[in-house]
Amino acid sequence: MPRTQQAALSAVPAAQQPVWPDPAALRTALAELAVQPHLVSPRECDLLRDQLAFVAGGGAFLLQGGDCAETFAGAASEAVGRKVRLLGQMAEILAERMGLPVVTVGRIAGQYAKPRSWPTESHLGQTLPSYRGDAVNGLAFTPAARTPDPRRLLQAYRTAAGTLAVLRKQDEPASPGDSLLPHPRTSDGGPGGNDFFTSHEALLLPYEEALCRTDPLTGQRYGTSGHLLWIGERTRNLDGAHVRFAAGISNPVGVKLGPAVNPDDVLALVDKLDPQRQPGRLSLIIRMGARKIRDLLPPLVEKVAAEHAPVTWVCDPMHGNTFTAASGHKTRLFDDVFDEVAGFFEVHRTLGTHPGGLHLELTGEAVTECVGGTPAVLMEDLDRRYETACDPRLNADQARELAVAVGGLAARP
Numbered sequence: 001m002p003r004t005q006q007a008a009l010s011a012v013p014a015a016q017q018p019v020w021p022d023p024a025a026l027r028t029a030l031a032e033l034a035v036q037p038h039l040v041s042p043r044e045c046d047l048l049r050d051q052l053a054f055v056a057g058g059g060a061f062l063l064q065g066g067d068c069a070e071t072f073a074g075a076a077s078e079a080v081g082r083k084v085r086l087l088g089q090m091a092e093i094l095a096e097r098m099g100l101p102v103v104t105v106g107r108i109a110g111q112y113a114k115p116r117s118w119p120t121e122s123h124l125g126q127t128l129p130s131y132r133g134d135a136v137n138g139l140a141f142t143p144a145a146r147t148p149d150p151r152r153l154l155q156a157y158r159t160a161a162g163t164l165a166v167l168r169k170q171d172e173p174a175s176p177g178d179s180l181l182p183h184p185r186t187s188d189g190g191p192g193g194n195d196f197f198t199s200h201e202a203l204l205l206p207y208e209e210a211l212c213r214t215d216p217l218t219g220q221r222y223g224t225s226g227h228l229l230w231i232g233e234r235t236r237n238l239d240g241a242h243v244r245f246a247a248g249i250s251n252p253v254g255v256k257l258g259p260a261v262n263p264d265d266v267l268a269l270v271d272k273l274d275p276q277r278q279p280g281r282l283s284l285i286i287r288m289g290a291r292k293i294r295d296l297l298p299p300l301v302e303k304v305a306a307e308h309a310p311v312t313w314v315c316d317p318m319h320g321n322t323f324t325a326a327s328g329h330k331t332r333l334f335d336d337v338f339d340e341v342a343g344f345f346e347v348h349r350t351l352g353t354h355p356g357g358l359h360l361e362l363t364g365e366a367v368t369e370c371v372g373g374t375p376a377v378l379m380e381d382l383d384r385r386y387e388t389a390c391d392p393r394l395n396a397d398q399a400r401e402l403a404v405a406v407g408g409l410a411a412r413p
């Protein structure tokens, strides 16, 4: 790219970027990333887009889920296996109860960067940079851990590759060919079966840009760090660098929409991110909170439907329902999570549109981070196994219970 064009690109403001103290080390890491093999292939991304087109059209349901913040330490194959098996069980429950094929997408193999409400955090009189995900800095509250280190970008790439290898079962020579990842050559593009895709928030633009590749077959540009890349609530500024990045790749993309969004913003995002109105290209991931969804979602759906834009409507019932418990833990109530999904289904049923999917923070471990469910996690249990690096996740029991309950919503008159 000519220098002037590069300068113009970097002139577009990018929100939520770390302050890297060593720019030369950042350049070195990015140069190394730029010559690595792709993590996911353009054909796999196309296959997910085709499957999401079925979701957008009402013929399938999307289950997207995984950690708020994946950690490098959490990438052990056993933990990945438990998470992926949980998603598989949920997909089966949903498919059976809804009578629809389910497209399964992990927040996995790349969810290593976090936007934060505050750039710094203070404890006992000491102020340090906030934890921004393992791709940036460490969770430990020490100056060394919290200093953004670009070598972590390379570790993010390697850890994602390791997780993908687990998903592709390359680490189990005894079962070659038993990959969970898609086999585009043998697929007819329809959803269902055992295909499993990856996704994460495209937050760290230098990392994402370094992993963009041009497909020699079509000349199209793809982000090859994950199959589906989404833009977060804090970075969806229409004129910002994240929207511009997502507009320039051919992957399926998502954008989170919180309570401050208005219908005109949504239409402008649709125009930028899906100007061709291509089914499966754009997921709108709604995260309003249980008490707001029934009021705030209808005008958005009406506006988009009036334009006949073929978006995939997805419900994230996690991020609008977070609060801090008296014990100081960030948590969410299972009942609020379910209530937001119920509101999402009610709105779509009333308007005649398809409640296309769920976007969840969950783990296969028996953590105590969200309150409620059966067996119930109580407020006083939070401290027992509170292990998340960022937001509270549903544990395996809570996640399965939610799948059963959501599956039941589809059957309601």
Ligand SMILES: O=C[C@H](O)[C@H](O)COP(=O)(O)O
Binding pocket: 068, 114, 115, 116, 117, 118, 319, 390, 391
């Ligand atoms: O996962 C989403 C955000 O990164 C997270 O909710 C921000 O949390 P904070 O408000 O503690 O910064």
Ligand SMILES: C=C(OP(=O)(O)O)C(=O)O
Binding pocket: 068, 115, 231, 232, 233, 234, 256, 257, 287, 319, 391
């Ligand atoms: C940062 C996240 O969500 P949001 O952008 O909706 O706040 C997230 O999904 O972890």
Ligand SMILES: [Mn+2]
Binding pocket: 068, 069, 319, 361, 390, 391
């Ligand atoms: Mn989160």
